[in-house]
Amino acid sequence: MEQVFSIAWLIIVFPIAGLLINLAFGRRMTERGLGTVAATAAGASFFVSLLVVIALIGLEPEARLIGKEVPLWQFFSIGNTAVEFGLKLDALSGTMLMVVTFVGTLIHIYAIGYMHGDPRFQRFFIYLNLFMAAMLTLVLANNYLMMFFGWEGVGLCSFLLIGFWFEKDANGDAARKAMVANRIGDYGVMLAMLAMFVGVGSLQYGDVFRAFEEGHGALAGLATGVTLLLFLGVTGKSAQIPLYVWLPDAMAGPTPVSALIHAATMVTAGVYLIARSEPIFHLVPDVQGFVAIVGAATALFAGTIALAQFDIKKVLAYSTVSQLGFMVSAVGMGATAAGIFHLGTHAFFKALLFLGAGSVIHGVEHGHHHISHYSHTSTPSEEHFDPQDMRNMGGVWNRMRTTAIVYIIGALGLAGVVPFAGFWSKDEILLEASKLNQVAYILLLIAAGFTAFYITRQVLMVFFGQPKSEAAGQAQESPRVMIVPLIILAFFVTTIGLINAPGISLFSTWLEGEAHGEFDLSIAAISTAIALGAIGLGILVYRPRPKVEGAPDDPLRRLGLIFSTLNAKYKIDEIYDLLFIRPFKALARFLADVIDGRFWHDWFHDTVIARTFKWLANFTAFPIDKGIVDRFFDGIGRAIAWGGRQLRRTQTGYVRNYALVVLMGVVAIVVWFASRMLGQ
Amino acid sequence: MSAEGFSVLYPYLIGLSALLFTLGAIGVLVRRNALILFMSVELMLNAANLAFVAFARALNQLDGQVFVFFVMVVAAAEVAVGLALIVTIFKTKKSTNVDDISALKG
Numbered sequence: 001m002e003q004v005f006s007i008a009w010l011i012i013v014f015p016i017a018g019l020l021i022n023l024a025f026g027r028r029m030t031e032r033g034l035g036t037v038a039a040t041a042a043g044a045s046f047f048v049s050l051l052v053v054i055a056l057i058g059l060e061p062e063a064r065l066i067g068k069e070v071p072l073w074q075f076f077s078i079g080n081t082a083v084e085f086g087l088k089l090d091a092l093s094g095t096m097l098m099v100v101t102f103v104g105t106l107i108h109i110y111a112i113g114y115m116h117g118d119p120r121f122q123r124f125f126i127y128l129n130l131f132m133a134a135m136l137t138l139v140l141a142n143n144y145l146m147m148f149f150g151w152e153g154v155g156l157c158s159f160l161l162i163g164f165w166f167e168k169d170a171n172g173d174a175a176r177k178a179m180v181a182n183r184i185g186d187y188g189v190m191l192a193m194l195a196m197f198v199g200v201g202s203l204q205y206g207d208v209f210r211a212f213e214e215g216h217g218a219l220a221g222l223a224t225g226v227t228l229l230l231f232l233g234v235t236g237k238s239a240q241i242p243l244y245v246w247l248p249d250a251m252a253g254p255t256p257v258s259a260l261i262h263a264a265t266m267v268t269a270g271v272y273l274i275a276r277s278e279p280i281f282h283l284v285p286d287v288q289g290f291v292a293i294v295g296a297a298t299a300l301f302a303g304t305i306a307l308a309q310f311d312i313k314k315v316l317a318y319s320t321v322s323q324l325g326f327m328v329s330a331v332g333m334g335a336t337a338a339g340i341f342h343l344g345t346h347a348f349f350k351a352l353l354f355l356g357a358g359s360v361i362h363g364v365e366h367g368h369h370h371i372s373h374y375s376h377t378s379t380p381s382e383e384h385f386d387p388q389d390m391r392n393m394g395g396v397w398n399r400m401r402t403t404a405i406v407y408i409i410g411a412l413g414l415a416g417v418v419p420f421a422g423f424w425s426k427d428e429i430l431l432e433a434s435k436l437n438q439v440a441y442i443l444l445l446i447a448a449g450f451t452a453f454y455i456t457r458q459v460l461m462v463f464f465g466q467p468k469s470e471a472a473g474q475a476q477e478s479p480r481v482m483i484v485p486l487i488i489l490a491f492f493v494t495t496i497g498l499i500n501a502p503g504i505s506l507f508s509t510w511l512e513g514e515a516h517g518e519f520d521l522s523i524a525a526i527s528t529a530i531a532l533g534a535i536g537l538g539i540l541v542y543r544p545r546p547k548v549e550g551a552p553d554d555p556l557r558r559l560g561l562i563f564s565t566l567n568a569k570y571k572i573d574e575i576y577d578l579l580f581i582r583p584f585k586a587l588a589r590f591l592a593d594v595i596d597g598r599f600w601h602d603w604f605h606d607t608v609i610a611r612t613f614k615w616l617a618n619f620t621a622f623p624i625d626k627g628i629v630d631r632f633f634d635g636i637g638r639a640i641a642w643g644g645r646q647l648r649r650t651q652t653g654y655v656r657n658y659a660l661v662v663l664m665g666v667v668a669i670v671v672w673f674a675s676r677m678l679g680q
Numbered sequence: 681m682s683a684e685g686f687s688v689l690y691p692y693l694i695g696l697s698a699l700l701f702t703l704g705a706i707g708v709l710v711r712r713n714a715l716i717l718f719m720s721v722e723l724m725l726n727a728a729n730l731a732f733v734a735f736a737r738a739l740n741q742l743d744g745q746v747f748v749f750f751v752m753v754v755a756a757a758e759v760a761v762g763l764a765l766i767v768t769i770f771k772t773k774k775s776t777n778v779d780d781i782s783a784l785k786g
Contacts, residue, residue, distance in 0.1 A: 652782070653781075653783070654778065655717070655778050655781075656708065656709045656710070659708050659709060663705055663709070
């Protein structure tokens with residue numbers, strides 16, 4: 001079984017092959033063909049990943065924790081230090097492989113239905129395959145540099161896919177925002193790599209961790225710097241305070257992208273990075289505490305924003321930021337198994353929620369088309385119809401029963417209700433937090449309450465009550481290619497949490513070699529009570545009630561300023577605009593107008609360089625070129641012309657003249673010979 | 681004729697040959713009629729022939745005699761080509777005056 005490790009590189013190669021096929025032949029292929037190639041490539045990666053994981057399970061726990069290294073080739077070497085590209089196969093990367101390839105494959109299938117009829121269908125699947133390849137490179141790398149290749153690759157795909165419908169300016173803006181926010185974080189990762197390379201002399205995981213462990217005291221400062229810089233990268237990629245602002249806007253991309261990249265996989269890269277670098281983080285408890293608090297604060301902060309949003313995908317986006325806060329907090333405080341377990345369960349239930357939301361949007365859009373097709377009394381308001389606004393929904397339960405059921409399963413998973421996935425992982429994080437970091441524990445507990453509340457609000461607003469628009473009343477269930485992946489995901493959301501349930505502990509044993517701690521009934525009781533209480537409160541506030549004219553669009557409007565602040569997302573974007581973007585633009589304008597425009601362009605280039613050049617050109621052109629060079633060569637020409645005119649006279653055209661010349665020549669020769677003979 | 685007799689005649693023959701050649705050359709240089717030019721050329725050739733024969737007899741060698749035949753053959757060929765050219769030129773220029781044939785003048 002261990003031979004499978006040597007073909008693990010196929011996991012990365014399959015998506016690349018898929019995208020190359022679609023790139024080369026996509027124009028001549030049908031939508032079904034394109035989608036099949038892309039989904040098959042993802043599925044093949046999943047299959048190899050499964051083999052790898054099975055082989056890993058077959059190893060001894062000790063061997064599994066160390067993992068297998070599969071060297072590929074040496075990327076470069078400087079002096080004595082070399083960067084060897086290779087694959088790291090251990091429990092952590094195995095877990096990530098399963099999550100990425102399995103959820104990725106399902107979303108590929110779903111996207112075949114969702115992207116149906118899109119003019120850039122081919123391009124979409126090429127991007128998705130490219131993303132898979134980059135993400136798998138990130139996960140499988142055995143050194144920071146190769147990991148960074150994947151890290152940048154997923155960032156690029158994120159940019160391309162957020163701005164996929166670039167005809168709308170807002171989508172392009174969102175893509176740029178994601179790129180810029182991520183660049184700030186990526187800069188941190190780059191600096192961290194430089195610091196490691198200078199301080200430790202290697203980028204290989206094994207070498208770096210060993211060096212830090214051995215040089216414990218001496219490298220403490222370096223470890224602090226490296227971990228903080230890595231964490232800067234994490235705040236960008238995994239959308240933590242202060243760089244989270246790009247993720248809600250990233251919902252501008254197609255829904256499968258939101259599900260795959262901005263919920264299940266790419267945004268968890270930061271969590272993976274911390275978990276992977278755990279041996280370094282472990283050495284600096286202060287940084288660990290800092291990361292845990294930032295994560296927990298993000299979880300709470302984003303959770304509060306989520307409960308006042310009206311866009312169905314924005315709610316899920318802030319929910320993702322919040323859940324990422326849970327994970328970062330967990331891995332930050334050293335509870336790697338809990339954090340990675342939550343990463344896995346979250347990938348399932350958040351992918352399910354996003355794809356479910358996509359199905360609802362798809363259905364409502366169809367309903368909207370249905371109405372505008374059959375009624376000729378189109379009112380102006382219909383032209384601005386937003387199929388993502390939950391205020392236009394309601395009553396979808398009756399129209400899209402399957403979507404509704406799986407969506408509610410996803411919601412229960414997110415809210416953390418027994419026995420759905422989220423309960424077990426969230427409970428584990430809370431349990432670890434209660435032991436490791438009390439402040440984070442309190443923050444996370446409150447955040448868990450908000451989580452249950454906002455998802456209850458969403459489910460009630462979307463699926464129950466009276467339809468609040470004609471389109472919602474006419475919504476249609478989505479095609480089977482979209483529904484089947486939802487059902488598969490729903491099945492896993494229901495069951496996957498059990499693999500790490502107390503007493504079973506398969507996941508902790510797999511990842512850390514030992515079963516996790518005792519099941520603490522009081523923690524579970526508190527978190528369940530909070531979840532159920534929040535759900536109850538949500539039902540109380542948002543229960544279906546008869547429509548009253550002039551009623552506010554949200555019952556929580558009664559909270560006044562609090563609600564409007566949350567609805568405006570604490571105006572963080574506006575604050576960033578004021579603090580960073582405007583000064584930046586002002587500086588840019590100053591540099592462009594004054595420094596570049598007036599100083600360099602107007603003065604230096606136009607005055608100094610251009611005038612000097614002109615003078616020099618005049619000088620060489622007139623006195624030197626015209627005066628000396630031209631006269632010399634003109635003189636040669638004139639002399640030759642004069643010589644030609646003189647020689648022309650000999651060509652009289654009279655035969656006798658030529659004959660005379662010949663005769664004179666003969667006479668001259670005869671005289672010469674005769675004189676020689678006479679002279680002898 | 682005896683050898684003594686020829687040795688008296690010999691300088692006169694060479695003188696005649698030089699005279700004929702000079703006449704021919706002057707004819708070529710001063711006359712304008714292409715036909716006369718031709719005849720002058722023939723005169724020069726025959727002057728050369730006479731010199732050949734005279735020298736051959738004086739030196740008691742046959743080479744000069746044989747050469748004369750070659751010269752006569754070449755002269756015949758030259759006349760054939762030359763007369764053809766003159767006829768053709770006459771057809772286009774309506775003239776045998778060589779001064780009219782000066783298309784190559786520089």
